Amino acid sequence: MRIPRVLVALAVAVCAFVPPGDRPAAGPPGVGRVRPATALDEAWGAYAERPGRSHWTGGDSTYSVATAAGELWVFSDTFLGTVRADGSRPPVAGAGGTTPFVHNSFVLWPAAGRPRTVTGRDRSGGPAPVVSGPSRDQWYWARAGVAEGRGAAIVYARYARTGSGPLDVAWQGNVLARFGPGRPDRPRSLTPLPSSARTAWGAWLERQGGHTYVYGTEQGPLGAHYLRLARVAGSDLRRPWQYWTADGKWSARESRSARLTGADGAALRTSDELSVVRHGRWYALVTQRSDEPFSAQVQLAWSRTPHGPFTRPRTVYTAPEAGPSGTYRNRNVIAYNPHEHPELERPGELVVSYNVNSLVPQDVIDRAGVYRPRFLRVTLGPPGG
Template identity: 45%
Template sequence: MFRPLVAVAASSLLAAGLTVPAASASPSSCNAVQTNWTAQAQPHAAPEGLLNAYSDTGKGWTGGDSTYSVPLSGSRTAWIFSDTFLGPVNPDGSRPKTTPFINNSFVVQRGSALKTVTGGTAANPTALVPPPAHGWYWFGAAQTSNAGNNLDVVALRFEKTGPGQWDWRWHSNYLARFDSATLKLKKLTPLPSAANVQWSAWLLRDSGYTYIYGVEDLGASKYQHVARVRGDDLTAKPWEYWTGSGWSSDETASVRILEGVANEHSVTRWNDGYLLVTHDTTELFSKRVLGYFSCSPTGPFVNPVELYQTPETGGNIITYNSHEHTDLRRGNELLVSYNVNSLVSDELYTDVSIYRPRFLTVTLAAAK
């Protein structure tokens, strides 16, 4: 695979489809933006080794992409993947051409124990969200809702447009709601899809809202958009869309925030502002992982800092969709993952180690 009287007045304006003005911080009015940040990265951070060893056993998940994570009750972490290979794995590190391949899955971690969660049965595994006719669902950002009882995953529906390998396109956005205890799918609910924005890049809870970061994917150019919903349930309240000066109930009023983001990226609280982590998509098949800073969850995101250059990139191998795992941050040390793939699909069968996420720690510090 490659979100009193003044409030009442604002709600009335949104119901009418009008823009609600909002104060926006200037790009230089917080320390997060004013500071000159430097980055030091260390590759092969946990849980990379744990996932690799699990993959080598061939007893479940053996590789995937997306790589979002959500903490669950019972000291569990749900690792959320889109396209997924399952076992077995041959002794020489290859995988049989007959190995199961599905479009979405979970790997649940409790301590050093990992378990693969799919649909179907052990003998006939299927995607967690069953594919529609002539299409499939890829997973995006996720969070819990309803006091942790739900695991909510944004699911992007794609459809085939012809017989060729690249004959497919994005169709629409959905929310896949799972029971967080059993990880069984409860329902699949349509989400806003009228603005050609895939609202799946990231979910940020902040000041009583969930901010939903999406990408307008035009192929060579990718643009970030921002929406929000009050509370933690993306299906319970009307969405609002950032217009550049305020919020509107009209999805098509959503404006481009930043060009050059990846389809999957992260926006998290940082210092007294916000940090955006993304692969650089201003260049084709880039190896650059960048951090941007802002004083507001709606941007502008400025002062890009190179966090890392992925060593795997080159030849047929590509890297993409880097983002942070906020719940696993330690002080100023970020945990960042990125995906690795090959432009030649046969290589994914020859070498099982290619199609696995990589993890690194990135320490941000103020320049002296």
């Protein structure tokens, strides 16, 4: 059907008077190919299984910070020692074996040169966590970090045991550990962070527009978590914090922090560890499916702002290692806590890690390769892809 010229002219005139900010926004990037980042997986496998003296053989959390000395990989629970020729670990020290175990560690991976494991030292000279807990029954697990000068600043969450099971633990509070150049084995300061709202802050740190945004998670039902947001001016997390509130404003009171929402207005459910990274005009939330306990699904959601609302999380990958039909044919093997590594990315892609573990501790002694991070490359495409 031929459209009269007068109507075409009218349509052009109307469009010309629509302010750019009022025009319909293009949708978020689509997802193209998702594939294992084989080179990263193999590099970590080779490092864990190398012969020689005691070093990192597996860990979880798997945050990373690009520092002047190289890529600083930030781990929570960590096995040290060596891996036997049959792929197993010796039993853990203290349980009749020789494998050291610490609640947090680093691996410093220079751009040129060999990686090295970084831990603290106990009174006898043996390995200890980089950040030691205040007592025998309390410890620190790592959260996200950022570069600070030539060093790094990393958030840690303090936990305590509540029972004998592997998941019988409870969050206690948050601290900031600051590391100077050349001394990643010892924090130069340990500063308490806001901890009054039952939120484990530091699930992710994102610097944008003169602020550092601090994402935190509040434990919800069946292993799900609710996402909250704070910010500080500049990059020093010791400065006063502001919290995103339910009425869409920033408040100096932690008690007013609100759960971030999805596009439907409901509180967004996420994994405990995650990432929120800006890509062009959009912020990518990498999380784990949270409505199924121990789901192996890595999900992606988008927002125009750091505080949401976020699109409905979409599954982009299912970890093949997990569950009775997974790589290990073991119903106790789980995948968890994915997040992004933007400093490793090429334009138009995400590099994502996730952790693999077992609910039966002996499984990761018998098969050391279970307990290592895995990596993905997610290629982004046009909206709707």
